[in-house]
Amino acid sequence: MGKIIASVSCTLDGVYTGPEGDENNMVSWAMPGIIDSTTDNLVMFQNADAILMGRVNYEGLASYWPFQEGEFAEAMNNTPKYVATRNRELTEVQWGDFGDTISLLAGDLNERVATLKSDIEGSIIVPGSAGLVQSLLNAGFVDEINMIIHPVVLGSGKGYLDSIAARKDLKLIGTQLYETSGSIRLRYEMVK
Numbered sequence: 001m002g003k004i005i006a007s008v009s010c011t012l013d014g015v016y017t018g019p020e021g022d023e024n025n026m027v028s029w030a031m032p033g034i035i036d037s038t039t040d041n042l043v044m045f046q047n048a049d050a051i052l053m054g055r056v057n058y059e060g061l062a063s064y065w066p067f068q069e070g071e072f073a074e075a076m077n078n079t080p081k082y083v084a085t086r087n088r089e090l091t092e093v094q095w096g097d098f099g100d101t102i103s104l105l106a107g108d109l110n111e112r113v114a115t116l117k118s119d120i121e122g123s124i125i126v127p128g129s130a131g132l133v134q135s136l137l138n139a140g141f142v143d144e145i146n147m148i149i150h151p152v153v154l155g156s157g158k159g160y161l162d163s164i165a166a167r168k169d170l171k172l173i174g175t176q177l178y179e180t181s182g183s184i185r186l187r188y189e190m191v192k
Contacts, residue, residue, distance in 0.1 A: 002120035004052070004113075006133045007044065007146040009034060009183075010160050013153045016130055020156035029152040033183030037148055038072075040176060040185065044146070045075040049122030052105075052113075054129035055085035058093060061127075066096020077101065082116060084109055084132055113141050134163045144189050145170065151182040 009030045010016040018025035034041075045051070053061065058081075065076040081102040083093045095102040105112040113136065116124065126133055126142075136142050147160075174187035 002049065002117040002122060002124045003143045004117065004124045004126060004136060004141050005044075005144040005146050006126045006136070006142050007041075008128055008130070008133070008160050009148045009150060011150055011152050011154050011157075013155065014159045014161060015154045015157035016128065016160040017158040019154045023157060029150055029154065032181035033148055033150045033178060036178035036181040036183055037176075037185060042072050042075065044125060045072070045079065047123060048075070048079050048125040049120050050116070050124045051076070051079050051081045052116070052124050052126045052129075052132070053081065053083055054132035055083060055087050055090055056131075057127060057129045058083040058085075062093070062095050062102075066098055084112070109135060110139050110141075113139070117141065130158060130160045130162070134161065137161070137168060138163075138165045140192070142190055144173070144187060146185065146187050148178075148183050148185045 008016050009026070011029060017023040018028070061076070065073055077095065077098045078101060081095060082105050083090075083102065084105040090104065091106075093102050093104045105116070126136065133142065169191040170188035171191055172186065173189045174185070176185040178184065
């Protein structure tokens with residue numbers, strides 16, 4: 001049975017985007033922590049058995065990673081990827097020259113994710129994709145949250161866990177302080 005790990009960089013106030021009006025700009029607050037945590041993030045993606053993402057994240061990642069080189073690009077490009085979306089207009093997904101590594105999850109999300117978890121033995125990383133993560137959390141599919149908290153409060157922007165339907169209890173299973181940036185990685189297991 002696969003293990004779904006939601007992975008995100010966010011501010012202390014839970015924002016995972018840029019501030020309101022500049023939501024696509026995380027560079028101003030996230031880059032120091034992202035640079036600081038690159039090695040650990042690389043290992044996470046190298047060890048992943050699959051990557052699951054929402055449409056918006058897919059569009060951003062697919063326009064970048066297939067055209068890069070190096071260890072991180074190899075991990076992103078060669079790992080099987082799945083795109084979940086409510087957008088019925090999206091009927092095909094592509095990943096540059098790595099088209100055989102990506103699939104669209106069409107149909108009922110809960111059925112498709114349950115099948116994915118039963119078909120994959122190891123870790124399924126969900127990078128960013130807040131809307132998808134919220135749906136997965138509400139349906140009880142998330143097994144772990146891997147969150148890097150950056151030492152900044154934005155006060156506006158999109159919250160990572162804005163639409164959670166009910167209480168979710170978690171157990172801390174790991175921490176990693178990145179001293180240069182002051183960011184901290186928190187790993188929580190869902191208590192089921």
